[in-house]
Amino acid sequence: MKLRDTPLLLIVALVVLLAIGLILPQWALSFVSVALYLGIVVLGMALMMRTGLVSFGQGLYYCLGAYAAGTLDHFFKLSDLLLMVVAGALVAGVVAVILGFLLSKYRDIFFAMLSLAFSMILYGLLVKSSELGSTDGFGLSVKTFAGIAISASAVRYTIYAFSAVLATLFAIGMHRYFNSHLGRLAGAIRDNELRVEYMGASVRRVIHLNYVISAVLAGVGGALMAGAIGHVDPETTANWTTSGEFVFIAILAGTGSVAAPFLGAGIFEAVRTFALQYFPNTWQMTLGITMLLVIMFLPGGLWSVFGLRRRST
């Protein structure tokens, strides 16, 4: 992966985002926020995919992050955005450390299916829980950031800005990680695990670590989503269809660049909104056709459009 001053580009992008966020209409702010928090989740998926594993249950951590954030406000009246994100990351991380012991033993379709099973178990638990609103979920609102009160009209921008900052930080972090020793091991594991073992590195440890990192990212994404949307429910977080969407965006984006997940998320969200609005009776078909076209003509993911030849997924 070429270095090419990527961190600098990302910081420039951040500054641009923060600036135009001040003049964008509400719906555009919301739209970019969606691309940002979905992109963070997909960034984690990209890490796993570089390690050769595709999770069909990332919704588990996305859901945990969202519910952690929601619980803070709904049950403990702590409506601080920073706290929510930290809580989301922590809860997701802890669960991932535990489940990672088990899941790091699986590969390919079995990894995918087992991760799906766990996310559906969480889904079942949430549906059963009437205190958490069952399938209706519950609402939350963001009132402060790191203790500082935010005025009602500035909440959208605050969430947007924080999402942008976090996205940039994580993207730069991932970029450094991919170029580090541990990061390069991921690609090696994907190519041939046995050789990595012979080299003396512990495949399971690396997979476990990457799994936890991707889970934390998903948890942060979920918490940000909870803040942005103001509502959490099991259907749009833990259900397998949500995880499937993450996988799609990940494939759409490709693993070539740390900025690709955000672009991919933006495009996906745009297509979905476009389809719902203009084809209210056939939006699923529109989405499916778009997915097929992308898979067929952009095998390397989005980044191949820019002429940078990346390994196809």
Next chain:
Amino acid sequence: MKHRLLRLARAAALIALCASTTSIMAEEAKPIRIGFVTFLSGPAAGPFGVPAKLAAEAIVASINAGKAPAPHNTKGFGGAPVELVVIDEAGGATKQVSEYRNLVERSDVDFVIGYISSGDCLAVAPVAEEMKKLTVLFDCGTPRIFEEASYKYVFRTRPHATMDAVGAALYLTEQQKNIKTFAGINQNYAWGQDSWNDFTAAMSVLKPEAKITTSQMPKFGAGQYGAEISALIDSQSDVIHSSLWGGDLEAFMLQAVPRELFKSSRLVLVAGEPYLVRLGTSIPDGTIVGARGTHGVFAPASPLNNWLTEIYKAKAEGVIPTYPAYSAASAILGLKAAYEKAKITKLSASIPMGANKGVKEEMEKAYQVGPSQEEIIAAFEKLTFDSPSGKVRMTLGKGHQAVAGTAYGTTKLVNGAVTVVNIKEYPAERVQPPDGVASPDWIKGGMKPAK
């Protein structure tokens, strides 16, 4: 004397202007855009989403032509034609929040009417409040909306689901004195869970000696109920409560009737009314059926009811309207009533006292602009209006949540056709908590009628 003449002149001018609505407004009225959100795909589309959409479209076409019966006979909303912008409620609560923002900001709608799913209602309400856009929730059932928060911009023109469960328990215990055991089969999601919980709570007050044998909670959309039916037959319960709807209800009935589940158990279908037509003769005699309100077969005979039936049948190729159509009617007519009340209030306030010049211009100006959101809200709160389901009173939730009575009946096969007999109505106070009291607490406290 001069004072009184002025007042008379003012009143006369007002009447004259109201009477000449069409001539002034026909060319200059800006259409009122209403976003209408309902299920166009997925399992809720067939039984609820599409009937609601058809009803909305038929109603809007009819009121734009001024053909609705009094008191809704003005054209459009106070003379301005109404346009519907219909979008699909599918995609989940998160998606619907984004779509709501798009509706308001990009499609530039004046009002939003919609939402069948309780999850969507709960998610969208705070957004409506944030964006200060008058939103009428027309069909969702959860009591949580106005029991957990108060809203200025959000209204719901139908009573919430507590009414269905309490009404069912009241009717059942009145019809059947000897109930030793009862069971339930409900879909395992918020609506099914809440229905069952409210029903069992009401039963524990009305008939504490009745025991619950089994509560089956199949997955939403399961479609195959073989094991559940066996368990229900085995339980030999006197009564089976069910809030199943849609294809799930049809599948359940299809599988349960031949297995003679209802030979020994009496079925209570809380949301059964739409299926009287579809399931027809396969509904066992003696089934207790509700329509989530005084809709459809329970609707009072009235010109409004006849009108809705006629225009809906014309739109839906001869099918008669079921309760989603009635919910849509209440929402649109309620909003219309509030709009027109606000407009008249605004008009009468716009006529300056003591001026006899410029009155017509002032009024025309007030007329064209139309009432603001705040003015309509003020008119909507605590409003009482007429709908094809009867009178709707916006009295709960600080004037934002409708109350109405409900009715239940028993099915009976008469000359090979399924009819509903023994219809009993329950007024709002007996089936809904008073303002400020949460539904679960009210039921546990003995369901004392609100004053």
Next chain:
Amino acid sequence: MGQLPAVIVDGVLYASWMFVIAVGLTLIYGVMKILNVAHGSLYALGAYTASTAAGYWLSHGHAPMGSYVVLLLAALVVGLIAGPLIERGLLRFMYGRDEIVLVLVTYALFLILEDFTKLLFGVDPILVAEPYGLLGNLQMGRLIYPVYSFVLVAAAILVGVALALVLNRTRQGKILRAVIHDREMSTAVGINVSRVYLVTFTIGAMLAALGGALTAPTTSVQPGIGAEVIVLAFAIVVVGGLGSLGGAAVGALLVGLVRSAAVHYQPEVELFSVYVVMALVLIIRPKGLFAAPEVRKI
């Protein structure tokens, strides 16, 4: 326990319903290494077509027993049209891509077929129940079961036996098994793998449609039945071992019995019983119960 016979009967009924669907899925995976998410849509298409055709047949006053033939024919037609169309028209271009990409292709196909089915058949549920009640009822103790439910069991057994015979005794079957075992080697020995794929996918599609057609008289065919069924089918196929016929049968029985037991004794856990079983099996046998041993390539 008084309920035990019911638990077993209900479990077997549920299992046979799922088996017909799962076996097609596992066959497709075994041969083509594609986890076909659109399998659910084929099931739905089969159900819709069968219901509509049977309804048409019955409403025109034809012999009621003929409706069974109509159901079977509907399934055949759907499979024979949709199978080759999808395989030749879409999947063929995707072979050689990553497994996950293929899953996404079938997921996209699933989305497309959902709306396609909606456009073709509308959103109202379709109810054609006559074939369900035609064969009368069977009394077992306190419980009554329509004989038709056991038709499903018979169909499942027939399908299973037929497939087993074909796979083990016929030449075509051996070719299929060769391809399941090692695609590269099969091509090397001159097997027309591309044609094997076409045949397999078509059979899989027919089986999915058959599952839908046989189930249609017992239920109300509505949008979303495809999605319902696919996750269950995945769970069974993974539990049984991908590509294993016997595994699909055992997986279906396991899931069916566990679910039935949950419904009878502890209904609240019914919702996750399937996933818990799946997770437990995968923990004990990471590749499923009867997975073919994989040769590790260095």
